[in-house]
Amino acid sequence: MTGRPSLRDYIDRYAAGEIPRDEALAAIAAWEFEEEWFDPAHTAPTHQDNTLAVVDQARALGRLTPADVEVIRERLRLRGF
Secondary structure, eight states, rough: SSOOOOHHHHHHHHHSSSSOOHHHHHHHHHHOOOOOOOOOTTTSOOSSSSHHHHHHHHHTEEEOOOOHHHHHHHHHHHTTO
């Protein structure tokens, strides 16, 4: 545990309607992402909470819509990702 906020938890709060869309998408796109590390024991990104894989997983689980992901991707592109 890094002591940092969890992107996974933040997205769950957004999906539950606790955070307005514009605020959530801006925060997700500005998130301080961690470098992903490979662990063969974890085939899904469940062992790290602050990676870009969490965004992909949230889309697959329906917590983010395709439109949400497009907004996030565009903002990440502007950040140089």
